[in-house]
Amino acid sequence: MGAQQSPPREEAPRRLDASMDLLNNLRRDALDPSYAEAAAIHGGRRRGPVLFPALLVVGLLFGLAVASTWRTAPAAAQDRAAVIERIKATEDRIDELRGRAAGLGEEVRELRRSAGTLTASEQRLADELGPASGADPVTGPGVRLMLDDGADAAISGSRVVDADLRMAANGLWAAGAEAVAINGHRLSSRTAIRNAGGAITVDYRSLTRPYTLEAVGDVDALRTGFADTDGGRWLTGLRDHYGVGWRLDRAGQIRLEADPGLGVDRATPVR
Numbered sequence: 001m002g003a004q005q006s007p008p009r010e011e012a013p014r015r016l017d018a019s020m021d022l023l024n025n026l027r028r029d030a031l032d033p034s035y036a037e038a039a040a041i042h043g044g045r046r047r048g049p050v051l052f053p054a055l056l057v058v059g060l061l062f063g064l065a066v067a068s069t070w071r072t073a074p075a076a077a078q079d080r081a082a083v084i085e086r087i088k089a090t091e092d093r094i095d096e097l098r099g100r101a102a103g104l105g106e107e108v109r110e111l112r113r114s115a116g117t118l119t120a121s122e123q124r125l126a127d128e129l130g131p132a133s134g135a136d137p138v139t140g141p142g143v144r145l146m147l148d149d150g151a152d153a154a155i156s157g158s159r160v161v162d163a164d165l166r167m168a169a170n171g172l173w174a175a176g177a178e179a180v181a182i183n184g185h186r187l188s189s190r191t192a193i194r195n196a197g198g199a200i201t202v203d204y205r206s207l208t209r210p211y212t213l214e215a216v217g218d219v220d221a222l223r224t225g226f227a228d229t230d231g232g233r234w235l236t237g238l239r240d241h242y243g244v245g246w247r248l249d250r251a252g253q254i255r256l257e258a259d260p261g262l263g264v265d266r267a268t269p270v271r
Helices: 018-028 033-115 120-133 162-174 219-228 230-242
Strands: 138-148 179-182 193-196 199-202 211-216 245-256
Touching (some): 138 219, 162 199, 162 230, 179 245, 211 245, 219 230, 230 245
Antiparallel strands (some): 138 245, 193 199
8 A cells, every 4th residue: 555645735925026025124134223222322312411501501592582672672661651641842932832723823913903904894703714614713602512532442343533523513513513633633624634653633633532623603503403413323333233333412601712723825015
């Protein structure tokens, strides 16, 4: 009986990437493992000495920046206070000169009347046009319109701007005002109401809130008629939609000085 032969062994299936073994080995072992070990040893030793000086430099720069800010802050505050003081002194000086100009204007008018340079009809015309044009002061019963920003500054449109004051003044004129002033400054046909540097100016003089408009005229007509004017409806819309506050009250007897910026550019002698 012949020797029994063992059954043939089944070979393991060949990997699809068997032919790529050489390339895989080159890619995996391109760098000798000893290099990685040495880099890990030396890198761990150097990280501490390098990181500490870097943190020290950053801390030093931060400290210098903070110290510089502390040193310059008082100087900046002093400069700002000095500028505000100069502005206030200049505005006080302007108010003084405006008062002198108003007084001198009154003297000129009295001299003109006493000199008799105008005929009776011309004097009557001058007396009528002077108050209406803003060249002469006006005294009489009137109303006072107070206007201020809305309580919530976060609401867009809650801040009073120059256009709002122009609308309010035009509303008073439309309601029958004979003369109007904003924060004591008499308005005339040559008065400029503008925004400048975040502030409202009247003839280039900055105003502070709340804004006060005074008008001389028939009090009852002004109080009842203002709401029906474009200016009254404008302010009502500002109050309803943006929270802008305003109110119109009786003011009793008030005096509005002449517009100090109103002058004569050209004149023709009367023959």
